Amino acid sequence: MSLNFPLLDSSIQLNCSTILVLKKTEIFSNIVKLFAEYTEDNELKLYDHKYTSIKESQLLVITDILGYSFHSTSMVKLIYTDLESQLNDVPEIKSELERLTIEINNLITTQLLQHELNLESQEPTLTSLFASYNVKIATYYQSIFEKCLELIHVFKYLRKKKLLVFINICSYLTEKEMATLLEEISLVNISVLFIEPNEVYQFQQYVMDEDYCLFEIKP
Template sequence: MYTDLENQLNIDIETKTKIEFLTNQITTIISDELVDHNLDLIMDEITILELFKSLGIKIDVEQGSIFQKILTIIEVYKYLNKKKCLVFINVSVYLSINEMKSLLEFISLNQVDVLFIERYEMKGFSNYILDEDFYFYKN
């Protein structure tokens, strides 16, 4: 996410230059204070990624329902660089049949690879079962 934000700033050179200028001013003020301190303190240059992290930039997941939170997770997952497959465990316990159908449609529309691991068979959906002998079959 931070890398995507930095790439977005690389497009808007004026804003990036302004942020770098202000960051340098803050660095100068802090380094002047370090000189006046009794201990020998040093500091590194702060990068834009470190600035994002120190500002506490994060994804807002304050939606109400579990269904909305799962949709947000899928939307965020789309933007991750090193992704293979998103895994949800026991989601059917928390969602209704209609929400599960909507979720599967949302996943399909967003072309995301998702694996649902459920303890019980889900009626109305394709189920693959791994039994106690590790035999894998479609039900």
């Protein structure tokens, strides 16, 4: 996968873990905005080895690690979609769930018709079934570092996502925690991009200084 935007002379190849430091405040702010509002048509270009653009739905951008919730509407929808895809691999279980759901709906509809008020209900779906059982990700993190680790593990199982982008999280992590995070990313084999305003210890990273010059730091 590669990243490009107007200030770059050539694209940056994104490996498992890529750290991009943008030291000029205006540039950092603009690139963060482009990631947060990413579409295939904006100035920020993300594409794979076949030069196919990465779609908005294939990106997960974490602009605020402190405020991020594993139980947000967008994350819950991703999980429900993944569960439905999983059920497609076991059609006998999916058919049984659908049969039971219809049966329950018929019982509820009968009760609605017998009520004095004019009541109605929506046709049940597998998604509404997951919601009724409050299906969500079980989380156990106690620190920002542990939250980042859990997010990495969750991302691994989001089949439609191709790139995880962390914005300004390295200031919350010690050098040892950052090293562990990079190692874990490599082990689970996902693509993660860190966008930072300052250099991140002595790890390998791309740095664009205040004179718009891009250089690579290697450990």
